[in-house]
Structure formats: structure tokens, C-alpha cells
Amino acid sequence: FxxxxxxxxxxxxxxxxxxxxxxxxxxxxxxxxxxxxxxxxxxxxxxxxxxxxxxxxxxxxxxxxxxxxxxxxxxxxxxxxxxxxxREEELFAPVLQQFTRRRQAICDGLAQIPGLPFCQPQGAFYVFPDARELMGRMGIERTDVLASALLRKAGVMVIPGSALGQEGFVRISFAVDEGKIRQAVERIRKAAGA
Known part of the structure; x- marks a missing residue:
């Protein structure tokens, strides 16, 4: 089954x-x-x-x-x-509109960080960028180390891909307001030296 x-x-x-x-x-x-x-x-x-x-x-x-x-x-x-x-349609339609804007905000921001390619999410509220090039530039070999570095240097929490079965990638949630998304992406960009 x-x-x-x-x-x-x-x-x-x-x-x-x-x-x-x-x-x-x-x-x-x-x-x-x-x-x-x-x-x-x-x-x-x-x-x-x-x-x-x-x-x-x-x-x-x-x-x-x-x-x-x-x-x-x-x-x-x-x-x-x-x-x-x-009331599913009535209640959820505004939520999906809000998350569509949040998705656009995180994708726009991540696109400004060299070495962090990603696919635009088609569902849920996570983006899963490929961090291997970024880690290479930062002298980091594992995503758990990258996650710790981003938390320490930028105050931004990401989930290491190793915890999700995909080393080299990180999961970033965009289940927060657009202002916080923009701020977090800018902090990641600065921490990455981009």
C-alpha cells in the first residue's frame, strides 16, 4: 500500500x-x-x-x-x-492569495543571491534552494553547518537538506509576512557575502 x-x-x-x-x-x-x-x-x-x-x-x-x-x-x-x-473556498482563497505574494517575495529575493539556484515552488510554503555553490564560496561542506552559520551570522533559520534526505540543499519557509521574508533574504545575502 x-x-x-x-x-x-x-x-x-x-x-x-x-x-x-x-x-x-x-x-x-x-x-x-x-x-x-x-x-x-x-x-x-x-x-x-x-x-x-x-x-x-x-x-x-x-x-x-x-x-x-x-x-x-x-x-x-x-x-x-x-x-x-x-466555508472552505471562502476561507482559503485569501490565504492562497497571501501565500502567492509571499512565494513571489522569497523567489524575487533569492534570485538576487548568486550561487543559490532554486525552482519556484508549485505548492506548500517552502522553497528548497541548491546551496552547494554558496557553501563552496563560504568554505562550508555540509548543510547542517550552513544552517548553523546562517542562524549565527544572519539570525535566519533554515532546515538543512541533510535532515530531509537531500544534502546540499536547504529548506526555507515563507510562512511569515512579506516584510520578514524580504528581511531574511537580505540577511542571507549579506551573510553569504553576495
């Missing part, structure tokens, strides 16, 4: 078509499980509201495990999730 974490499924930017694995192979012989969350789309972090879609026997087994690992979500969180589903 394949488990797909779809907690960022609504964070898909204009002009990008989103599809999950079952869309590509609807006749697949292996079962798919889709796990979703209200924490990202509706800013309900910590409320433990989510869902799973999959074969009935798999969902029943997951329910048994879940019932022994945590209590059910609070009543107010359940009602909040229900209202969020009822």
Missing part, C-alpha cells in the same frame, strides 16, 4: 495542476491511503483534526491504533473543522 500525506493539498499555486497518485493510476492494484489535516489549510495546528481515506479494513485498523494513542479532538475543534469545510 501507499500512504500519501496530503496536508498541503490546498496550497497549490495558480497555473499549477495538482494530482495525487490515484489520479495517475486509477487501476492500481495496491491500496492507497490518503491522510489529510486541518492544521495547514485552516490554521488549526494543535487541534488534532484530520482524516484518512482508504480501504475500509485499513481505516478500521488505523482507528484501533488511533484510539489507543490519543483522545478524540475536543468538541469545539470538531465544530470548527465542520464550519471550515462548509
Amino acid at each position: 501507499v500512504i500519501m500525506d496530503e496536508c498541503y493539498d490546498r496550497y497549490v499555486y495558480p497555473g499549477v495542476e495538482y494530482a495525487t497518485m490515484p489520479h495517475f493510476d486509477p487501476e492500481a492494484r495496491r491500496p492507497f491511503f490518503i491522510a489529510g489535516s486541518f492544521s495547514k489549510t485552516f490554521s488549526m495546528t494543535g487541534y488534532r483534526i484530520g482524516y484518512a481515506i482508504g480501504p475500509a479494513e485499513g481505516i478500521a485498523a488505523a482507528g484501533k491504533i488511533q484510539s489507543h494513542s490519543m483522545n478524540g479532538p475536543t468538541t469545539f475543534a470538531q465544530f470548527g473543522a465542520l464550519e471550515a469545510l462548509r
